[in-house]
Amino acid sequence: MTIRAQRIMIWWTLAFMLIFGLSYYFLIGLLPLPPATWTPEQVAAFYTENATRVRLGAMILSWASAFPVPIAVVIAVQMARLEKGVPILAILQLCGGLMMSIFLVLPPIFWGIAAFNPSRPPEITTAIHEIANLILVTTDQYFIFQNVAIAWLCLGRVQDAKSPFPRWIGYLTIWAALMFELGAIAFLPKTGPFAWNGLFVFWFPFVIFGTWISVMSWSLLAALTRQEADAAS
């Protein structure tokens, strides 16, 4: 029964992640983020022209943007299975996973607020726009706890054949954690590869996050199948 629930939660995350991607691309329309050098007038014009679309996107993402939560719970349950005594790594991972979802929740809200009343002075709309974009790309605070906990378990704890945490996933997770740290650099430049729309700040974390969560989901689903077969026999 619990295996079925875990499977549903993984697909819940994946489905909501897809909704996030589609709404972000087609409705919010800021994928990739526009140049950080846009003038307040350009920013205000964007939100004026696309007000309805952006607000509709914000509405849908009010339902779907916390998508990392279910998978963080499944990862925690699977980690706790392998830990002896108090599952401290599972708890750290869950805290990190839950908290980092907040930074996926906030940008759509601020985009929606920017589009809510775009006839306000352009400077104010620009400030809201900047809050949204910088929250999206610079927030590495909690990733690191989730990733270190997972890597620690992959590399430091005894695994069994039913574990979804092979050692190479530990190394993949360390690499992903290192790459996410680049996002914070977006506070410094407005152009180039470290600007908020740059290769190292926007595209790498975006692609690596997608890859990491897909690999993790695949490994969890495969492990659940093994656990199910084991429980049946």
Next chain:
Amino acid sequence: MPQAEGLPTKGHVPGEPGVWVLILGDLMVFSTFFVMFAYYRGLDPATFAAGRQLLDVRLGLVNTLVLLTSSLLVAMAVHRVRAERPGAPALLLGAMGCGLLFGAIKALEYSAKIQAGIGFGSSTFFMLYFAFTAIHLLHVLLGVGVLAFMRGVAARPGAAQRMVAIESGATFWHLVDLLWIVLFALIYLVG
């Protein structure tokens, strides 16, 4: 990097296969950076040449030698652990010292730049210089932690049975060294 004697040559992947996920991932990112550096340099060769003039090639060269020495010490330590001869922990401690020395020299270099009024925003050249030498420095510090772990393994009896852990750590450290050599050539010499 010197090859230790007695290393099985056929189909031997140093360390555990999983560590190569991290290493190839890092190589991919740094390769992208190298291409990007060349691209931006092509757009504005004058700024890059001027930027390079402001770098202290001597400090860069010293740091290159420091890291090459550390890699030699690590390779010697691996060899000693495999041959079950003593001295590996001391060699690894020496390599850790090199890593910390590298960090200290880098800090010196950064503070000299900042005192001269050169920062991240000075030019595209310095943005790339600061960003990627800092990311590399993060790797060095992480690597010193890895060396400390290797030293712990090497100091315990039966370390030769844990060659996979020793080799994985050594592979990571050689990566850190390799990336610096390319960074040094690209930023300090070609710039």
